[in-house]
Amino acid sequence: MQHIVIIGATSAMAEHCARLWVQASPVRLTLVGRDEARTQCVADDLRVRSPWSPVKVQVQVLTTDFVNAAAIAHTVQTITALAPVDVVLIAHGVLSDQATCQDDVLACDAALQVNGVSPVLFAEAFAKPMVAANRGTIAIIGSVAGDRGRKTNYVYGAAKGLVSRYAQGMQHRLAHTNVKVVLIKPGPTDTPMTSDLKAKGQKMASVEQVAKDIVAGIAAGKPVVYTPGIWRVIMLVVMHLPRFVFNKLNI
Amino acid sequence: MKLVSAWGRLSHDLHEVQALTDRTAVASVLQAHQPGLAFGNGRSYGDVCLNPNGNLWLTTGLNKFIAFNEATGRLVCEAGVLLCDIQRLLVPRGWMLPVTPGTQRITVGGAIANDVHGKNHHAVGSFGDHVLGLSLARTTGDVLQLDWLNTSDWMRATVGGLGLTGVIVTAELQLRRVSSPWLRTETWPYQGLSEFFELADASEHDWEHTVSWIDCLAGPTARGIFMRANHMTAQEAAAMPSLRAALAAQNRKMQSKPLRMPFVPPVSLVNSLSLKPFNWAYYQLQKLKSGIDVAHYEPFFYPLDNLQHWNRMYGPHGFYQYQSVVPRAVGQDAVQAMLDAIAASGEGSFLAVLKTFGNREAKGLLSFPQPGVTLALDFPNRGERTLRLLAQLDAIVREARGRLYMAKDARMPRDLFGAGYPRLSEFAAHRDPGISSAMSRRLMEF
Numbered sequence: 249m250q251h252i253v254i255i256g257a258t259s260a261m262a263e264h265c266a267r268l269w270v271q272a273s274p275v276r277l278t279l280v281g282r283d284e285a286r287t288q289c290v291a292d293d294l295r296v297r298s299p300w301s302p303v304k305v306q307v308q309v310l311t312t313d314f315v316n317a318a319a320i321a322h323t324v325q326t327i328t329a330l331a332p333v334d335v336v337l338i339a340h341g342v343l344s345d346q347a348t349c350q351d352d353v354l355a356c357d358a359a360l361q362v363n364g365v366s367p368v369l370f371a372e373a374f375a376k377p378m379v380a381a382n383r384g385t386i387a388i389i390g391s392v393a394g395d396r397g398r399k400t401n402y403v404y405g406a407a408k409g410l411v412s413r414y415a416q417g418m419q420h421r422l423a424h425t426n427v428k429v430v431l432i433k434p435g436p437t438d439t440p441m442t443s444d445l446k447a448k449g450q451k452m453a454s455v456e457q458v459a460k461d462i463v464a465g466i467a468a469g470k471p472v473v474y475t476p477g478i479w480r481v482i483m484l485v486v487m488h489l490p491r492f493v494f495n496k497l498n499i
Numbered sequence: 500m501k502l503v504s505a506w507g508r509l510s511h512d513l514h515e516v517q518a519l520t521d522r523t524a525v526a527s528v529l530q531a532h533q534p535g536l537a538f539g540n541g542r543s544y545g546d547v548c549l550n551p552n553g554n555l556w557l558t559t560g561l562n563k564f565i566a567f568n569e570a571t572g573r574l575v576c577e578a579g580v581l582l583c584d585i586q587r588l589l590v591p592r593g594w595m596l597p598v599t600p601g602t603q604r605i606t607v608g609g610a611i612a613n614d615v616h617g618k619n620h621h622a623v624g625s626f627g628d629h630v631l632g633l634s635l636a637r638t639t640g641d642v643l644q645l646d647w648l649n650t651s652d653w654m655r656a657t658v659g660g661l662g663l664t665g666v667i668v669t670a671e672l673q674l675r676r677v678s679s680p681w682l683r684t685e686t687w688p689y690q691g692l693s694e695f696f697e698l699a700d701a702s703e704h705d706w707e708h709t710v711s712w713i714d715c716l717a718g719p720t721a722r723g724i725f726m727r728a729n730h731m732t733a734q735e736a737a738a739m740p741s742l743r744a745a746l747a748a749q750n751r752k753m754q755s756k757p758l759r760m761p762f763v764p765p766v767s768l769v770n771s772l773s774l775k776p777f778n779w780a781y782y783q784l785q786k787l788k789s790g791i792d793v794a795h796y797e798p799f800f801y802p803l804d805n806l807q808h809w810n811r812m813y814g815p816h817g818f819y820q821y822q823s824v825v826p827r828a829v830g831q832d833a834v835q836a837m838l839d840a841i842a843a844s845g846e847g848s849f850l851a852v853l854k855t856f857g858n859r860e861a862k863g864l865l866s867f868p869q870p871g872v873t874l875a876l877d878f879p880n881r882g883e884r885t886l887r888l889l890a891q892l893d894a895i896v897r898e899a900r901g902r903l904y905m906a907k908d909a910r911m912p913r914d915l916f917g918a919g920y921p922r923l924s925e926f927a928a929h930r931d932p933g934i935s936s937a938m939s940r941r942l943m944e945f
Contacts, residue, residue: 260520286521289563296564296576297588 251276251331255370258286261389261434264459265337266290270298278327282314282340286362314340315361324373332381335466336374338367338388345477347401356403364407368414371429375418377428387466392474394433395483398499419471422465428469434458435479441475461465503555506810506819507544508763509741509880511911512551514538520560522577525668526636529556532639533933537666539606540581543613544820545909547661553935555650557667558608565669569594572674573631578608578667583804585674587753590796594674598626600850603801608667613906614659614866618708618728618800621857623864625868627658628861630672635665638933642668656929658821659863661905662855663939664929678733680749681742682708684794685727688786691720692831696872699855705729708799712785714778715841715851715876723853724785728799739793749795759807767814767879774847781849803850813879819909821889822867822875825901830872833899837874844888848876864926867904875907886910905938916942 254262254268257279269275277294281287313319327333344359371386378384393401394408415431422429438452453476465473474480489497500513517532519525525624535554549555561579568574572594574585583603600615607616611633616625623629632646635657643665645653657664685706689695695711702709706727714721723778736742740761756824803809810818825833834853841847852875861868878885893915896903902919903911927943935945 285523289522289565292565293563296567296574 249274249276251278252333253278253280253327253333253336253374255336255338255367257281257290257342258283259339259389260455261437261458261462262337262339263290263293264455265295265339266294266470268459268463271292273297276331278330280323280327298426314366315358320369321373324370328374328377333374333378333384335385335387336370337421337462337466338370338386338409340367341389344401344404346399346401346403359403360407360410362407363404364410367411371414372416375422375427377426379422383426385428385430385466385469386418387432387462389432389434389462390415392433392435392479396487396494400499430466430470430473431478432462432465432473432475433483434462434475435482501808503538503541503549504668504817505544505546505548505909507820507880507907507909508813509545509819510549510551510817512549514550514553514555516555516557518557518560519579519666522561522563522668525556525561525666526640526642529636529638529666529933531642532556534840534935535638536934537608537612537662537883537937539579539609540604542605542836543609544818544905545905545907546941547613547905549906549937550608550935551937558606558666561608561668564588572676573671574674575669575671576607577669578611578633579606581606581609584670585799586796590673590677590680593676593678595677595796597623597629597673597675599800599825601801602804603797604804607670607672608662610659611658611667611670612662614861614863614868615906616856616868618710618854620868621703621709621855622707623675623860624857624859625659625866627863627866629675630654630658631671631673633657633670634668636668637665637859637931639931653929655862655864656926657863659861659866660926660929661865661938662936663931663934665931677730679731680746680796681731682728682794682796682799683735684792684799685732686785686789686792687725687889688782688789689725690722692835695725695853696831696855698727702727703855703857709854711853712781713838713851713874714782715838715848716775716778718842719737719835719839721835721838722782724782724789728794731793741795745793745795749797753797757805757807760809760811763811764814767816767818768812769818769847769849769877769879771845771847774849777849778847799828813877816880816882818880819878819885819889820875820907821878821892822873822904823892823896823901824867824869824871824873824904825896826869826871827855829899830855833895833901834872834874836895837876840888840891840895841876842885844891846878846881846885846888848878850877851875864922865905865920867902867906869902871901873904875904880888908938911942913942 252275256262258281279287279291341363349356349359366387373389374386389413391408393405394412397405415429418429436452436456437458458475461475501516502511503514504511524771532554536550536553537557537558538548539558558579563577565575582599598617602618610626614625614627635643647654708728711723711725713721855872856868858870897915
C-alpha cells in the first residue's frame with residue numbers, strides 16, 4: 249500500500265488530489281496541516297470516501313509550524329520514521345496581496361517565507377530518506393506566476409520562482425536515481441468563490457480537473473506539469489515577449 | 500459583485516458573493532455579511548435562490564462528508580455535498596438516497612430547503628422524510644442542532660423552509676439499501692387522462708417509481724408515456740449476464756465528460772415550430788421502446804443530467820417552470836383544464852411531467868408535496884403572452900384548491916401562495932431576520 253504524505257492538506261487542490269487517491273485504491277495517508285480542526289475535517293471526509301475494502305485508509309494528522317526550519321525537519325523525521333514515504337505532495341501556500349507586500353516588508357517577508365522557503369525546505373527534508381531508499385516522488389505545487397515576474401503579483405511569483413528553480417536543481421541532482429521530483433504549475437483555478445457563477449472574461453479551470461492532472465502527473469513522474477495544459481503555451485509566449493511589449497501590458 | 504442566475508435564466512442579477520468553505524466558520528460569515536441568502540448549486544428555477552444586489556452565501560464549498568455508518572446507512576455530511584457525490588460513492592457500497600428529484604446535481608442543503616420529491620413519492624415521501632437531523636447557522640452567530648425529537652417545530656420550519664430559517668451547515672440522512680444499481684422498468688403509452696389514472700392507480704402498490712410524460716399539445720385525448728420501475732436485487736441482476744458489460748459501459752460514461760449545450764442560441768430552440776415535431780417524435784420513439792426493460796438508475800432518474808447547461812436551449816430570455824399539485828378528487832378535471840388552456844394559448848411545453856403523489860402529508864410547514872396529482876410544465880419566456888397563460892393556469896389551480904412548487908416559481912401571486920400554504924404564519928415565527936430572498940420579499944413580509 250502506497251504511503252502518501254500531503255503537506256498543507258486543507259488546500260482545495262491537495263484535498264481533491266487526496267479524494268482521487270483514496271477513491272482509486274486504498275492508500276496510507278498522512279495529512280499535515282496548520283489547523284488541527286480543519287485538517288481533521290479533511291481526514292473525516294477521506295475516511296468516508298475511501299471505498300470499502302479490507303484495508304481502510306489510515307489518516308494521520310500532524311500540525312506544524314510551516315516557516316520554522318527546525319519544526320519542518322522534526323515533522324519530516326516523525327513521518328518518515330513511521331513508514332517509508334512513496335509520494336509527498338507539498339501544497340501549502342498563501343495567495344498574498346501584492347499591494348500589501350509592497351507597502352509592508354514584514355508582510356512581504358511572510359509571503360516569501362511561506363510560499364517559497366517553506367516548500368523547498370520540506371522538499372529537501374523529504375529528499376534525504378528518499379535518496380537513501382532510492383525511491384519516492386516529491387511533488388511541489390509551484391505556479392505559472394513563477395515563470396516571469398509581473399507587477400500584479402511578483403512577490404508571490406518570486407516565491408514560486410524559487411520553488412521552480414529549486415525543483416529544477418533537485419531534478420538535475422536526482423536524474424540518475426529512482427527518486428522523482430514533479431513540479432506542478434497550475435493556472436488560475438476555480439475556487440468555491442467563483443464556482444457556478446458567470447465568471448466574466450477569464451476562464452478558470454475547475455479544482456477537480458487540476459487535481460486530476462496533478463495525480464496523473466505524479467503517477468507518470470513528469471518533471472513539469474502545467475495544468476490545464478494550455479498554460480504551457482500561454483507562459484511560453486509570456487516568457488518570450490520582448491520587454492518593450494511586456495511593459496505595455498497590464499498583467 | 501457577480502452576476503448570478505437561477506436555472507430558469509429569467510434574470511441575471513448582481514450579488515455580493517461569499518463562499519462558505521469551513522463548516523466551523525459559517526455562522527461568523529453570516530454574522531459579518533447580512534442580510535443574505537444561501538445559494539447551493541443553482542438548480543432551482545425561479546427566485547427562491549436569488550437576492551439581487553444583496554449577499555449570497557455559496558454553499559458548494561461545504562462539500563465534505565463527516566461520517567457514514569455502513570451498518571445503519573446513516574450519513575452525516577456538509578450541506579454543499581451534491582446528491583451525485585453521495586450516489587456515486589455509496590451505490591456501489593449498497594446504499595442509496597431514498598429520494599432524489601429529476602437531477603442529482605443539487606446540494607443536500609437545497610434538497611432539504613425545497614423538500615424535493617422523486618418518482619417514488621407515493622412509496623417513501625419526500626426528501627425531508629429521510630433527514631434525521633441537521634445543524635442550522637443563524638445570522639446571530641448561533642448554530643442550532645435540530646432533530647425531530649427535541650426541536651420538531653424547527654425541523655418542520657427548516658425542511659421545505661426555502662433557506663429562510665438559517666443556513667443548513669450539516670445534515671444527517673437515512674439512506675436506503677440497494678443491492679444493485681439496476682431497475683426493472685416498464686414503459687406504456689397511454690391515451691387520455693383516464694388511462695393515465697388507471698395506470699397510476701394500478702401501479703401504486705407494486706411499483707416504487709412511477710412517472711409519466713405527457714404531450715400537452717395533443718388536445719383532449721392527451722397522449723403520453725407512463726413509466727414505472729422497481730429496484731433489482733443483486734441476484735436478479737446476476738441472472739442477466741448482459742448487465743455486466745452494460746455496467747462497465749455505464750461506468751465509463753459516468754467517468755467521461757457529459758455533452759454540453761455550448762452557447763445560448765439567439766432564440767429558444769423550444770418554440771411553436773419545434774414543439775409539435777419534438778413531442779410527436781418523442782412519443783413515437785418511446786412507444787417503440789415500450790415494454791419491459793432494465794435500466795441503470797442514472798439515465799432513468801436523471802435523463803437531463805447528461806446534457807450540461809440544457810437550460811440554455813430556451814434562449815436569451817430563459818424559461819418558466821410551472822408545477823402544481825391539485826387534490827385527487829378534482830385532479831382529472833383540473834389537469835384536463837390546464838392542458839386545454841395550454842393548447843388554446845398556442846404555447847407549449849416539452850418537459851411536461853404528470854405524476855400522482857401518495858396519500859401522505861409532507862413534514863415541512865411549506866413543503867410542496869400533498870395528496871393528489873402533480874403536473875410540471877416548462878414554457879420559454881415570451882413575456883406577456885406566457886404570463887397571461889400562467890395566470891389562466893393559476894385560476895384553475897386556485898379553484899381546485901391546489902398549490903404551486905416554490906422551487907420552480909418566479910411569479911405566483913401572493914393570494915395563490917397564501918391559499919396554497921395555510922401554515923405560513925406558523926412558519927414566519929422561525930424565520931431568521933437576517934435572511935431574505937427575492938421570493939420571500941415577493942410573497943412574504945420581508
